[in-house]
Amino acid sequence: MTENTPSLYEQLGGEAAVNAAVDIFYRKVLADYRINRFFNNTDMERQAAKQKAFLTMAFGGPNNYTGTDMRTAHAHLVEKFGLDDSHFDAVMEHLTATLKELNAPQNLIDQVAAIAESTRDDVLNR
Amino acid sequence: MSTTTITFEDRPVACQTGESVLDALLREHIDIPHGCKQGACQSCMMKSLDGAPPPEAQNGLKDVLRHQNHFLACLCYPQRDMRVGRHTSQQFNRATVIGKQPLNSETLLLTLHCHGVMDFHAGQFVHLKRADGLSRSYSIANSRRHAHRLSFHIRRLPGGRFSEWAHGELNVGDDIEVSDPQGLCYYLPDDKERNMLLIGTGSGLAPLAGIIEEALHQGHSSEIHLYHGSREVDGLYWVDEMRELAQRHAHFHYTPCISRGNAPQGIAQGRANDVALAAIPQLKDWRLYLCGHPDMVNQSKRQAFMQGARLQDIHSDAFHVASSTQE
Ligand SMILES: Cc1cc2nc3c(=O)[nH]c(=O)nc-3n(C[C@H](O)[C@H](O)[C@H](O)COP(=O)(O)OP(=O)(O)OC[C@H]3O[C@@H](n4cnc5c(N)ncnc54)[C@H](O)[C@@H]3O)c2cc1C
Ligand code: HEM
Ligand code: FES
Numbered sequence: 128m129t130e131n132t133p134s135l136y137e138q139l140g141g142e143a144a145v146n147a148a149v150d151i152f153y154r155k156v157l158a159d160y161r162i163n164r165f166f167n168n169t170d171m172e173r174q175a176a177k178q179k180a181f182l183t184m185a186f187g188g189p190n191n192y193t194g195t196d197m198r199t200a201h202a203h204l205v206e207k208f209g210l211d212d213s214h215f216d217a218v219m220e221h222l223t224a225t226l227k228e229l230n231a232p233q234n235l236i237d238q239v240a241a242i243a244e245s246t247r248d249d250v251l252n253r
Numbered sequence: 254m255s256t257t258t259i260t261f262e263d264r265p266v267a268c269q270t271g272e273s274v275l276d277a278l279l280r281e282h283i284d285i286p287h288g289c290k291q292g293a294c295q296s297c298m299m300k301s302l303d304g305a306p307p308p309e310a311q312n313g314l315k316d317v318l319r320h321q322n323h324f325l326a327c328l329c330y331p332q333r334d335m336r337v338g339r340h341t342s343q344q345f346n347r348a349t350v351i352g353k354q355p356l357n358s359e360t361l362l363l364t365l366h367c368h369g370v371m372d373f374h375a376g377q378f379v380h381l382k383r384a385d386g387l388s389r390s391y392s393i394a395n396s397r398r399h400a401h402r403l404s405f406h407i408r409r410l411p412g413g414r415f416s417e418w419a420h421g422e423l424n425v426g427d428d429i430e431v432s433d434p435q436g437l438c439y440y441l442p443d444d445k446e447r448n449m450l451l452i453g454t455g456s457g458l459a460p461l462a463g464i465i466e467e468a469l470h471q472g473h474s475s476e477i478h479l480y481h482g483s484r485e486v487d488g489l490y491w492v493d494e495m496r497e498l499a500q501r502h503a504h505f506h507y508t509p510c511i512s513r514g515n516a517p518q519g520i521a522q523g524r525a526n527d528v529a530l531a532a533i534p535q536l537k538d539w540r541l542y543l544c545g546h547p548d549m550v551n552q553s554k555r556q557a558f559m560q561g562a563r564l565q566d567i568h569s570d571a572f573h574v575a576s577s578t579q580e
Contacts, residue, residue, distance in 0.1 A: 150563055157559060170292075171554055173328070175564055176309040199270070 135187035135238050139231060145182045148225050153178045155221040162217045165204060185222060185243045197249035205252045215247055260336045268331055274299070274310075275326035285339075289573030290327045291547070294390045295435050296380070297326040298340040307332060313437050345382060345430040346371070348403070353425055356406060356490040360456055361420050362394075364404045367431060371403060374439035375467035376460040376542065378570060379403070380432035381415070383423075389415040392460035392544065392570060393434065396467035403431065406459035406490075410574065438542060438568040440464040440471070447566075448476040449540045452529050452553055455483060457545025458491065460570060464542055469502055477502075478533065482510040482525025482549075486517065508532075526553040530560060537561035540568070547571035 140147075153175055157163050168174055184190045192200075204210040222243055226236045259266045259274055261283060268277040275297050278285050288294035292312055301322040310329035311319045323340060352364030373379075375396045382388035391405045409420045423429070438460060449468065451461045458481050468477060483489050488511075495507040508528065509520045516522035526549050533539070541557050543550045550571040557567055 150558075153564075154559060157555070171551075171558065171564060172292075172312050173309050 135235065135242075136183075136189075139186050139235055139239075141188070142183075144229070144231075145179055145186060145188065147229060148182050148186075149175055149179050151228055152182060152221055152225040155225065156218070159217055159221065162214050165208060165210070165214070182222075185239050187238070187242055194246070194249040197246050198252055201250045202252055210251065212247075212251065215251060219243060257331045258334045259331065260334070261338070271330070273327050274329040274331060274335070274337065278326065285326060287327060288390070289571075291571065291573050292325050292328045293547075293571050293573045295325060296388075296390075298323055299326045299329075300324070300338045300340055302336040302338050306335070313435075315435075315437075344433045345380075346433075348429055348431045350423060350425050350427045350429065351402075352404070353423070358487060359409050360490055361407045361409070362404060363407055363419060363423070364402060365429065365431065367401050367403060370400045371431070371434065373397065373403075373434035375463040376439035376568070376570075377434040377436045378460065379434055381405070381419075382430040382432070383415070383418065387415055387418075388430075388432075392456075392463070394459035394463050396463055396470055398466075398470060406456040406462075408456040413574075436570060438544065438570045440467045441540075442467075442471045442473075444540070445471065445473045446475050447538060447540050449473070449478065449542065450529060450533060450536065450557075451477070451479045451542040451544075452526050452549070453479075453481050453543075454525055454545035454549050455488060455572075457481075457543075457549075457570075457572060460544050461542055462491070465498075465505065469498075469505065473504075475504065477505045478508070478529070479506065480508045480510055480521075480525040480529040482512060482528075484513045485511055486520065489520075524549070526556070529553075530556050533560075535561055538566075540566045543567065543569040545572055547573050 156166055166174060180190065184192055201210060219240065223236055223240055226239060256270065257268045259268050259277055261278060266277050266281050268274060275285060275287055275290065285297055287297040295313065301324060305322055306324035306329055310324035312325070312328060314323055346367055346369050348365040348367040350363065351366045352362065354362045356362050373393055375393070378390050378392040380388045381391055391407060394404045394406050395402065407416055407419050409416045451464065453461045461479060465477060465479060479495065481489060489509050492509050499505050499507045510523055510525040510528045511520055512524045521528045530553065536557055539562055541562055543553050550569045554567050554569060558564060
């Protein structure tokens, strides 16, 4: 491997790819009765900004989130709204479907899925 | 992502997770002007003194203000410690009332002559301020063709301090102060081939009328659909004017709607947003303008997004009424 190997984030297309993915992903989440109650906050711009943070992280892009941050961000969802594996699986489905829709190659999709999967225990506060 | 410290005029204030800068400062009895607490009225604008504020706290601000690190305190949930200052006081321009006409039993058409040239985009709003300092946001109802003239549709709210005063006491010949134009819900002449859907309730017609006038003037070539709603027929206005406009421009379509009682011939039955979004199920590549009641705006935004519109193509002004404690 040379030092110039582009990162996963670069291979996916960087911020432009995230921007293209946000609307598609967010629409899927809002349309899914299994999980849309978690996103019923009316402030759509703020929600979209969070979705962007989520996708940037999953795409291997620049972010300052730690595992502890993931715990704090989702703790109230686990405690008050019963966030569990089934919801996590639904988000994983929408994430991969979004990338397929954007014609991302399967090997990159697998890497994104692996990053998101690695946060499961933090997100579910286990 | 835990507690951060906001420094305001050398005073440190703790900001809890999930608490906005505005709420943190108000909790410490620091007097920051504010209104809607929803990012709509822009009266809580502040300035970050140590670098860029969170991007979502700059929603709806003009580029110049963004670059100068201005932000809306009610939308600012800090991710780091911040030093903040007051937004150097708003620029106000003097204007004289040159017209006052009823549009219907509750809405007034107020026309001002501005002493300076106003550089605005059709659809933006200003703060109108009377002599004692009481100020409220109102949308400009005309196009940019009139550099000195601004008109407004002011709906009277029973017990409303500004609107009752404007209806009852403000007279032709009186002076009033007008802020610089604000907001991002305006017509963009760069994309004349995109269809536009405009939905307004009550005096939400004001900015939409300005946008339509501007779009037709600019030669917008695609479809323009306007849905204006009210509870009853009495709450509508400019029905004849809009019908006449639709007759003159084949690509402009107008549908007045009432949500209560039986709609007479030529008026649709139902809430304006329901009627509009049912009539146009596929909104991919459309531009949307939503103005008026905050519930209507929020519901329509979500629905339009689900029907294919991009978030960045949905422009809106929710007419949040200031809280009763605000001066
Ligand atoms: C971006 C934007 C654009 C806008 N554009 C327009 C426009 O084009 N046209 C328009 O008509 N409006 C518009 N508005 C709304 C406008 O700014 C004012 O909020 C509205 O006119 C009410 O102001 P007011 O001073 O008359 O009422 P306020 O005095 O602020 O009172 C608001 C309501 O609260 C009630 N109230 C007041 N005090 C009390 C109390 N002590 N206890 C209980 N209830 C109380 C009043 O009865 C009234 O119903 C816009 C708002 C925004 C944010
Ligand atoms: C797949 C792994 C996940 C990752 C990497 C992730 C990442 C994130 C990130 C980065 C934020 C923003 C935190 C902030 O800045 O405040 C966030 C917020 C949030 N997440 Fe997740 N998330 C994941 C799974 C989920 C799941 C499964 C749900 C629920 C179905 C969920 C619901 C939320 C909600 C509701 C918010 C808060 C939004 C708000 O405050 O408005 N997340 N997440
Ligand atoms: S925009 Fe912050 S209070 Fe209205």
